[in-house]
Amino acid sequence: MTTTTEVREPVEAGAARKTRDPRKKRSRSVFSSAGLYFATAVCALLFLIPFYLIVRNALSTDAEITGENWKWFPTDIQWGNVTELFDDPTVPFAQSLWNSTVVGVLHTIGTLLVCSLAGYGLARIPYKHANKIFYAVLVTLMVPAAVTFVPSFVLVSSLGWVSSMQGLIVPGLFSGFTCFLFRQYFLGFPKELEEAARVDGLGYWGAYWRIVVPNSLNFFAAIATITFISGWNAFLWPLVIGQDQEAWTVQVALSSYMTNQTVNFHLIFMATAISILPLVLVFLFLQRWLVQGVAQTGIKG
Amino acid sequence: MSTTTTRDATRPAPAKVSKARPRRGLRGSTFNFWLFTGPFLLGLVIFVYIPIGWSAWLSFFEARYTVTPDKFVGFDNYKLMLTNGDFTGSLVTFTVFAAIIVPVTWALSLGLALMVHRLRFMKAFFRSVFFLPTACSFVAASLIWKMSIFSGVRFGMMNTVLSWFGVENIAWLANPNPPWYWLVIVTVRLWLQAGFYMILFLAALQNIPPELYEAAAIDGAKPGWQTFRYITLPQLRATSTAVILLLLVAAYQAFDEFFNLLAKSTWGRPPLVELYYTALGDDQDYGAGSAGAVILTLLICTVTLLQGRFMGFGRGEETK
Numbered sequence: 001m002t003t004t005t006e007v008r009e010p011v012e013a014g015a016a017r018k019t020r021d022p023r024k025k026r027s028r029s030v031f032s033s034a035g036l037y038f039a040t041a042v043c044a045l046l047f048l049i050p051f052y053l054i055v056r057n058a059l060s061t062d063a064e065i066t067g068e069n070w071k072w073f074p075t076d077i078q079w080g081n082v083t084e085l086f087d088d089p090t091v092p093f094a095q096s097l098w099n100s101t102v103v104g105v106l107h108t109i110g111t112l113l114v115c116s117l118a119g120y121g122l123a124r125i126p127y128k129h130a131n132k133i134f135y136a137v138l139v140t141l142m143v144p145a146a147v148t149f150v151p152s153f154v155l156v157s158s159l160g161w162v163s164s165m166q167g168l169i170v171p172g173l174f175s176g177f178t179c180f181l182f183r184q185y186f187l188g189f190p191k192e193l194e195e196a197a198r199v200d201g202l203g204y205w206g207a208y209w210r211i212v213v214p215n216s217l218n219f220f221a222a223i224a225t226i227t228f229i230s231g232w233n234a235f236l237w238p239l240v241i242g243q244d245q246e247a248w249t250v251q252v253a254l255s256s257y258m259t260n261q262t263v264n265f266h267l268i269f270m271a272t273a274i275s276i277l278p279l280v281l282v283f284l285f286l287q288r289w290l291v292q293g294v295a296q297t298g299i300k301g
Numbered sequence: 302m303s304t305t306t307t308r309d310a311t312r313p314a315p316a317k318v319s320k321a322r323p324r325r326g327l328r329g330s331t332f333n334f335w336l337f338t339g340p341f342l343l344g345l346v347i348f349v350y351i352p353i354g355w356s357a358w359l360s361f362f363e364a365r366y367t368v369t370p371d372k373f374v375g376f377d378n379y380k381l382m383l384t385n386g387d388f389t390g391s392l393v394t395f396t397v398f399a400a401i402i403v404p405v406t407w408a409l410s411l412g413l414a415l416m417v418h419r420l421r422f423m424k425a426f427f428r429s430v431f432f433l434p435t436a437c438s439f440v441a442a443s444l445i446w447k448m449s450i451f452s453g454v455r456f457g458m459m460n461t462v463l464s465w466f467g468v469e470n471i472a473w474l475a476n477p478n479p480p481w482y483w484l485v486i487v488t489v490r491l492w493l494q495a496g497f498y499m500i501l502f503l504a505a506l507q508n509i510p511p512e513l514y515e516a517a518a519i520d521g522a523k524p525g526w527q528t529f530r531y532i533t534l535p536q537l538r539a540t541s542t543a544v545i546l547l548l549l550v551a552a553y554q555a556f557d558e559f560f561n562l563l564a565k566s567t568w569g570r571p572p573l574v575e576l577y578y579t580a581l582g583d584d585q586d587y588g589a590g591s592a593g594a595v596i597l598t599l600l601i602c603t604v605t606l607l608q609g610r611f612m613g614f615g616r617g618e619e620t621k
Binding site: 033036037039040043044047048049050051053054057065066067070114115117118120121122125126127130133136137140142143144146147148149150151152153154155157158170171173174176179203204205208229232233235236239240251254255257258259263265268269272275276279280282283284287291294295 | 330334341342345352353356359368417419420421430431435437439441443444448449461497504550554564576577587590594597598601602
């Protein structure tokens with residue numbers, strides 16, 4: 001007797017809890033959940049159309065793209081378009097890919113180094129003017145970098161850095177926003193770890209490199225991913241600085257295709273596909289850090 | 302000074318150590334502070350403060366083809382820019398653009414987040430699909446939109462689809478009348494940005510305590526519109542405000558898609574494109590360009606400050 005009641009009771013309690021939860025009850029209705037999946041799938045298809053068009057056009061011939069009837073897929077997949085693109089002398093696409101890689105990597109490493117150090121200094125090292133200096137950094141957040149491209153160009157051109165790698169990289173390293181994010185992060189870093197390091201005889205510098213950085217790799221990875229993406233996709237500053245073809249980044253090269261006299265659709269879309277590929281890979285493999293980075297940088301922004 | 306004392310007060314170290322440390326720490330900390338922040342601050346002065354100051358100085362000079370002018374013209378550059386129909390027109394273009402793109406992106410990203418949030422399987426897959434466009438640059442997206450989707454010729458995708466319904470070809474970008482180009486410009490930014498803001502909304506949706514929904518159900522609120530209107534939406538207020546602010550600042554800086562989609566056409570130029578052609582176009586008028594940059598900077602500072610106020614108020618109300 002006692003055993004039966006014991007068994008029955010939890011079942012009843014569980015059933016009551018289930019019906020009380022409104023969200024579970026709602027989503028159990030098969031009809032609304034099918035409708036939800038249908039709507040989501042339609043939206044997803046719409047979002048994927050541009051990717052489909054890139055792939056279709058990149059692997060077709062011009063005749064197929066511009067033909068009388070719409071072709072959903074190329075009859076023969078044109079892998080030759082890749083070599084044709086890199087052999088095309090009018091736009092130095094290979095050079096621009098290389099430039100973008102160098103700029104993206106150095107920009108990311110430099111920004112992380114400079115801004116994380118400054119963020120740590122502002123967050124953790126006591127100094128009587130630290131607050132005033134922090135306000136001086138905050139003020140620059142109010143002026144978006146895009147608005148100051150005219151003055152920045154004036155300065156960089158008088159340094160003789162137009163069409164150069166340092167002109168593309170250096171002015172972008174000193175991001176007040178990234179510094180601010182690092183400061184906020186380090187404010188929340190557990191103090192006990194640093195104190196332990198100090199007991200072991202490490203100064204600020206040693207504690208930073210041996211304790212703080214190795215314990216913050218997730219945050220560094222998140223900021224690095226965001227920084228690399230924005231560096232790779234940047235257009236206005238590379239356009240202003242890249243006056244010679246040798247200094248073009250991928251984005252400037254892509255843009256030049258749109259104003260060219262002759263339009264080779266298959267080459268243009270192959271170039272677009274190749275320019276997007278590295279970031280799509282970043283998205284697929286580093287999504288965890290990316291989502292984390294977006295949630296952190298976006299909300300604070 | 303004050304920071305040091307509070308740090309020492311909270312430090313639970315033995316008295317002997319904490320007496321010896323602050324003195325050495327203080328002297329060493331000034332050096333260390335500059336060691337850590339010095340490179341960044343130096344760069345900030347050279348590449349942010351000096352350009353802004355130089356530009357403010359240039360804006361009072363006649364500076365064509367030169368950045369070291371000697372002819373002082375007072376406020377002439379400012380008068381020139383403010384009476385220049387193209388520049389004021391670009392502010393109108395921005396206003397129209399922002400009035401469309403901000404609410405539409407807000408609504409779409411919130412809608413996507415609500416949908417993805419309710420999915421029970423394949424949630425990660427759909428989240429990735431909507432987030433993926435963030436990987437594309439504005440240049441690449443503009444290229445797809447201009448050369449394929451909204452290409453004005455017969456084999457453009459939209460024109461192909463329309464032709465199945467017997468509609469004539471539409472010159473999406475080449476003709477400002479009717480202004481179809483707005484559809485192209487708005488959809489390209491929508492596609493690129495919606496997934497990004499969806500992630501922000503998803504994070505916020507996960508933070509809404511489920512007890513609220515349970516309480517609402519007990520009080521007789523119908524699931525669906527009522528719970529959304531009286532629970533979800535108010536709970537998302539902080540995120541909504543932040544998203545709207547981010548969207549507005551991003552719209553103010555719009556350049557890439559206008560520059561690439563509309564090329565040299567004279568219509569639909571937002572402020573930064575106008576500034577680009579003034580300062581770096583054929584005239585290379587750095588004086589007028591700088592004056593324009595100063596005006597835009599002042600405008601955006603005012604807006605950010607005002608919004609900071611509003612956001613501050615918003616947060617204060619919510620914590621109460």
